[in-house]
Amino acid sequence: MSRAFVREDDLESRGEFEGLERPLPPRPILITAAGRARLEAQLAETEAEEAALAEDTALAADSARQHLQREKRWLESLLTAAQTPAPEGGDEVAFGAWVTVEDAEGQEQRYRLVGEVEADPKAGAISWRSPLGRALMQARKGDLVTWQRPAGDIELEVLAVEWD
Structure with a gap:
């Protein structure tokens, strides 16, 4: 049978389909210090969940692991590309105000x-x-x-x- 007629859900359950990567927002990517801390905590949580699934060989765990790996790559890329400007202060509206x-x-x-x-x-x-x-x-x-x-x-x- 041609692979063109295989559902992506079937491929994902067998670990053969990685799914689409989440796109990064347009640049410059700005985040506040609090936003950066939340994203770093989310990355740590994702890594912990991935480590917990490391020993599980079930197909469902494989799919969950792939999802977590995609999320981890996105968070790492986002944190690398993001800038956290210092609060400007003052009476003019700017990022973070x-x-x-x-x-x-x-x-x-x-x-x-x-x-x-x-x-x-x-x-x-x-x-x-x-x-x-x-x-x-x-x-x-x-x-x-x-x-x-x-x-x-x-x-x-x-x-x-x-x-x-």
């Missing part, structure tokens, strides 16, 4: 500008490359910025710029 903004309805939101790999909008961590992140970059307290969104532009006032 916490920014409090207010919209026209008086609702306040607080965001931290971080790298793509550590962005978590629910926790207030937004990518510095996102539309909101780009709108906030280089703004100062009291500035009005326009957040361009598909649903319509929103004007925000920068209330505070803080640093860890």
